[in-house]
Every structure is written in C-alpha cells, then in structure tokens.
Amino acid sequence: MEIDHLGLAVRDLAAVLPSWERISGSAASPPEEVPSQKVRVAFLEVGETHLEFLEPTDPTSPVARFLAARGEGMHHVAFRVPNVDQKLAELARQGTRLIDSASRPGARGRRVGFAHPSAFAGTLVEFVERVP
Ligand code: ZN
Numbered sequence: 001m002e003i004d005h006l007g008l009a010v011r012d013l014a015a016v017l018p019s020w021e022r023i024s025g026s027a028a029s030p031p032e033e034v035p036s037q038k039v040r041v042a043f044l045e046v047g048e049t050h051l052e053f054l055e056p057t058d059p060t061s062p063v064a065r066f067l068a069a070r071g072e073g074m075h076h077v078a079f080r081v082p083n084v085d086q087k088l089a090e091l092a093r094q095g096t097r098l099i100d101s102a103s104r105p106g107a108r109g110r111r112v113g114f115a116h117p118s119a120f121a122g123t124l125v126e127f128v129e130r131v132p
Contacts, residue, residue: 002080003077003078003079005043005078005128006052006077007051007077007124008053008072009072009075011072021044024044024045026046030042038056038064040054040055040057041107052078052107074123075124076124077123077124078112079126081129084111084112084113084128085102087113088100088103091119096116097118106126106128109131110128111128112128113126113127114127
C-alpha cells in the first residue's frame with residue numbers, strides 16, 4: 001500500500017497554511033467542505049503524497065473533539081487502496097476495530113473509511129479509494 005496523505009488537525013486553515021506553503025514550496029488547494037466529517041480541508045502536494053489540513057466546521061465534529069483532547073497536530077495516516085469497502089471487510093474479518101463498516105464520501109470525490117485508533121497504537125487510519 002502507498003500513503004495517500006497525512007492528515008493534520010488545525011484550528012484555522014488560513015492561519016497555518018502560509019508557513020506550510022513556504023516550507024513545501026507549493027500552494028495549498030482551495031479549501032473544500034466535507035459535510036460527512038464536519039470539516040473544511042485543504043491539500044498540499046508534497047512529492048508523491050499530500051498533506052491534508054482539517055479544520056472543524058462544527059463543535060460536534062470528530063476533529064473538534066480531537067483538538068479539544070490533543071491540540072493541533074498529526075491526526076491520521078491515509079493509505080490508498082483499490083477498494084475501501086473490501087479493505088474494511090477484510091479488516092473486520094481479522095477482528096480489527098473499525099469506525100466505518102462501509103465507505104463514505106470523502107474530500108476530492110474519493111471514497112474513504114476509517115479504522116479505530118485503538119487498533120493502530122493510537123493513530124487514526126484512513127483508507128482512500130480514487131473514484132474514476
Ligand atoms: Zn484524510
């Protein structure tokens with residue numbers, strides 16, 4: 001599997017993106033709202049992968065809860081897979097604790113699904129499928 005992107009939780013996209021754009025030498029994508037996760041996200045291309053910056057749009061957003069508990073910083077690791085539903089089913093059969101039992105719409109028109117952080121030493125793991 002390849003890493004599709006790394007997700008970073010932030011309180012304010014506009015406040016943090018300039019410094020990341022300077023060190024990466026590329027411009028962030030225009031912010032996009034992802035209603036299924038109550039976040040606004042922007043992506044920064046870094047070589048073959050991306051950094052995803054997530055800003056909560058609602059206090060009940062999982063990212064808002066993450067910020068309250070842990071503060072800003074690394075939020076999840078996302079792996080690119082051919083089929084998210086297949087991957088989630090495979091993990092469920094192996095007894096891996098999941099957040100999603102089926103894929104849902106993610107940013108950039110992708111299908112996504114999450115495994116529970118308790119299954120991966122406290123790190124939230126996302127699976128991403130590029131929909132043609
Ligand atoms: Zn992500």
